[in-house]
Amino acid sequence: MRTVDEHLADILGNVAVLPPLDLALLEAQGTVLAEAVSAPVPLPPFDNSAMDGYAVVAADVAAATEADPVTLPVIGDIVAGDTGVSALRPGLTARIMTGAPLPAGADAVIPVEWTDGGNATVRISRAAPSGHYIRRAGEDVPAGQVVVDAGSRLGAPQLGMIAAVGRSRVTVRPRPRVVVVSTGDELREPGEPLAPGQIWESNSYMLTAAVVEAGGVGYRQATVEDEPAKVLEMFHDQLVRADAIVTTGGVSMGTRDVVKEVLAGTGTVGFHKVRMRPGKPQGFGLLEGVPVFTLPGNPVSAYVSFQVFVRPALRAMQGLAPDPLPTVSAVLTDDVKSPPGLRHYMRGLLSFSHGSYTVTAAQSQGSHQLGSLASANALIELGEDAEALPAGSHVEVMRLP
Structure with missing residues (x-):
């Protein structure tokens, strides 16, 4: 039986970064x-106005007050995108719009709110220092600076x-194109009527959404019945558009575990038991060079397996570090138990208060119980040697998207 780390290392050792x-x-x-x-040029590439107002020489308005405003002749308007701006002599002003280039000689912008808004002449009632309301060339980004790594x-x-x-x-x-498909005779599409023994298929919807959350492009394939010929045909049909294929169901020890039956000995796909709960039965390998992840059919097992194994692989295919979900340390609010020798991923509710995290394990932890997963916001990760932990213990918690 493999450990979680061994199975993940096998996966990461076999997935390739997608070509650019x-x-x-x-x-x-x-x-x-x-x-x-x-940046090939500085940003902004020229000095410009941060306000609608008047471009001035700051020394000309240094004495301006409400009681004794300074009056200056207005020589014209400067608008954003103006390519004919030249210079401004002392004793003159020009109306200027936000983003418009500052004329040479001007060293301040007076907001229109500090003036009477005049067209031929303008009364300015407040002084402004040099540099006032001016966006300097390169103050956002200097030329040559890396702007996106x-x-x-x-x-x-x-x-x-x-x-x-x-x-x-x-x-x-590129975003990895991931085909997601569920197998099983008992599965029916949501909206269809159910006969006795049938259930509505949910795994492929959940995992296609998880692919998108992980940065991939998800393609949900219609459910495939437990017929080896149909399953094999599905794989060959999907290889032409897939950077990876994810299946759920048909990988355990049952007599109708058709995915395992079809893929065993095909390509490099191998099947293993992994020391984890939920999600012990796992399969992975390359089929005509395409990574194939075969996950368990129980919905919680499938989802946990995706986050632990598939998500890091999709990150690696994008040239990113194969990081797990964001993890925080939290304090257990209740006692928990875990099976010995297995890494246990328990659904939980993570809270933050007074500078620290606490987490409460969901009461329902069955691998088929999707309701407790839908209401959880975290997975409590318990190590193989953590058979029982009392309330107050510190645990690692994976934050769900």
């Missing part, structure tokens, strides 16, 4: 940047930053 792609910016959302992006997940701020330095395309690691 050159994509337009909006097509790259959610991908991982494969190159560092630098390789390995960054590209969300809205990162895409905005890349566009701001003039890039329309980037080289990225």
Whole structure:
């Protein structure tokens, strides 16, 4: 029987980083940047106004007060995008809009609220120091600075930053395309009527969503009956579009564990018992070079297995560190028990108060009990030697997405 760490190491040793792609910016959302992006020019590229107001020489308005305002001639308007801006002599002012380039000679901007808003002349009732309401060239980003590092997940701020330095395309690691399929004669699609002995299929919906949460592109495949020929046909059909395939069901010791029957001895797919609860029966290998994860059919087992094994692998395929879910240390609110020799992942409710975390284990811990998983926000990770822990013990807790 394998340990969790041994099974994960086998997986990570066999998945490859996806080759990079050159994509337009909006097509790259959610991908991982494969190159560092630098600013070719300073940002902003020129001194500009931070306010709607008047560009002035600060010394000209140094004596301005409400009781004794300074009046200056207005020589024109400067708007954002103006390419004809030249210079401003002392004793003059120009109306200027937010983002408009500052004319040479001006060293301050007076907000329109400090003036009478005049067009030909303007009365200024407050003084301003040099540099007032001016955005200096390069104050956001100097030329040559890396603005988004390789390995960054590209969300809205990162895409905005890349566009701001003039890039329309980037080289990225694509989001892994993951096909998710459940097998079983007893499964029916949600919305269909149930006959005795049948259940609505839920695992593929749950795991397809988990793929998206892990940064992949999830494709849910229709449920496949427990017929070896149909299961084998499904695998060959999906290989053409998949960077990875995840199945649930048919991997244990039953007489109808058809996934195991079909894949045993095919490619490099092997099946193992792993020292964990839930999720002991596991399978993994490469089928025509595509990673195949065969997870147990019980819903909690499938979900825990995904977070422990598949999520790190999908991160590795994107060139990221194969990190587990974010983990915090928390204090148990109640006594818990764990089977000896197994790493136990218990559903729990994590809370934060007065500077520390506490966690309460769910009362229902059966691997088939999806209700307690749906109401949990954490998995309590208990080591192989943790047979019983009293309330007040510190435990490692994986925060669920």
